[in-house]
Amino acid sequence: MTSKLGCLSVIGGLLLSGCVGSQQAQMYSMKDGSTATLVLDSPSASAGSVSGKLASGANCRGSFSTLDPANAKKLASPEMVFTENASASVAVLSCDSGTVLRCTLARRTGEAFSYGECRDQGGTQYSMVF
Amino acid sequence: MFGPTRALLALVALAALSSGCASAREGYLYDSQAPRKGSILFQDARATSGGLIAQLADGEQCTGKFNTVPDEVEVDNETGRVDREDSQVGLAILKCGSQHVVRCGFQRDHAGAGYGHCSDTAGRHFDLYF
Numbered sequence: 001m002t003s004k005l006g007c008l009s010v011i012g013g014l015l016l017s018g019c020v021g022s023q024q025a026q027m028y029s030m031k032d033g034s035t036a037t038l039v040l041d042s043p044s045a046s047a048g049s050v051s052g053k054l055a056s057g058a059n060c061r062g063s064f065s066t067l068d069p070a071n072a073k074k075l076a077s078p079e080m081v082f083t084e085n086a087s088a089s090v091a092v093l094s095c096d097s098g099t100v101l102r103c104t105l106a107r108r109t110g111e112a113f114s115y116g117e118c119r120d121q122g123g124t125q126y127s128m129v130f
Numbered sequence: 131m132f133g134p135t136r137a138l139l140a141l142v143a144l145a146a147l148s149s150g151c152a153s154a155r156e157g158y159l160y161d162s163q164a165p166r167k168g169s170i171l172f173q174d175a176r177a178t179s180g181g182l183i184a185q186l187a188d189g190e191q192c193t194g195k196f197n198t199v200p201d202e203v204e205v206d207n208e209t210g211r212v213d214r215e216d217s218q219v220g221l222a223i224l225k226c227g228s229q230h231v232v233r234c235g236f237q238r239d240h241a242g243a244g245y246g247h248c249s250d251t252a253g254r255h256f257d258l259y260f
Contacts, residue, residue: 033229033251079235079247081219085212086199106199106221114179114197115221127233129179129197129223 023112027126029055038103038128040064040091043112050091052101060101062093069106076104077125080117089113101126152177155242157260159232161187170224172196172260175242178215184224184232192232194224201237216240226250234258 023043034055042048052060072088091103105116155175166187179197198220224232238244248256
């Protein structure tokens with residue numbers, strides 16, 4: 001009984017610390033306010049897979065990886081601020097509907113994501129806070 | 131009406147709030163096109179992330195959340211770990227009326243005071259001071 005409880009505590013701790021599991025955010029379209037979802041697997045890792053669902057119901061899949069914050073700055077809108085003391089990531093998702101999302105994300109180094117934004121090929125921006 | 135555990139939790143929460151563990155910070159959203167302002171409340175301005183309540187200049191009520199990453203930091207020379215975040219940058223998203231979303235990028239000092247710039251789904255812009 002005691003060992004089972006110990007195992008459960010370790011698993012619970014890992015899940016809470018973001019070492020395993022996933023991180024989800026609601027993305028808001030800055031064009032019409034509609035909502036979509038974005039799910040990042042292994043959110044504290046330097047790279048991983050990402051999935052999403054647009055307001056239209058289209059499913060999206062892709063991956064994310066780390067990049068230099070200075071380069072992330074060039075890809076993002078003025079409201080998305082990156083710093084040298086934080087970690088920046090880029091994600092690309094391809095959706096059933098033909099939409100391609102290019103996302104930039106910010107987080108504390110080694111931790112889960114804090115905020116981000118995506119942009120589709122039509123120029124529509126989607127913002128998210130985790 | 132309440133059990134002893136609930137009453138104790140309520141007392142602890144009240145004590146934490148009154149001792150400054152959770153420190154709310156009020157600010158203003160200035161409409162960039164007209165001489166009017168709304169208000170915004172960071173429910174815990176010392177936390178790295180948290181909730182927001184706002185009222186735009188036209189009376190529209192909004193709720194949302196913010197999250198941050200470090201900007202200027204103090205690092206322990208021996209361990210290389212971040213001892214203190216002197217300033218942070220962040221993103222806030224406010225959900226207002228139907229399909230109306232306000233997004234703000236901001237920077238702030240360690241006490242929670244800062245400023246930023248916001249844009250919304252209607253194409254309006256705001257200056258944020260808090």
